[in-house]
Amino acid sequence: MVAENQAHKHLNPHPGGAETPFKRxxxxxxxxxxxxxxxxxLRKWLPGVLLARYGIPP
Structure with missing residues (x-):
């Protein structure tokens, strides 16, 4: 089980249980x-720091 978890460490888990091999x-x-x-x-309500953190250009 540990080896299986290590093998999937690069995957970004989906909340519904699906595995996605890219950054969601x-x-x-x-x-x-x-x-x-x-x-x-998002642009209206989030401060610039959070926009930058999530990769949303100003």
Whole structure:
């Protein structure tokens, strides 16, 4: 079991249990039609430090 966990350490676990081999972002989780609205909300409400932390350009 430990060896199996070590082998999957590079995977970013999905909350639903699926394994994804890439870094998940909010863009991966939100449907394409909602992304512009979500981006606008994030820019309006999150401080610049958090935007930078999540890789959202100012």
């Amino acid at each position: 972002t909010w863009q991966n989780e939100v449907s394409p039609g909602i992304r512009p609205e979500m981006d606008s909300i």
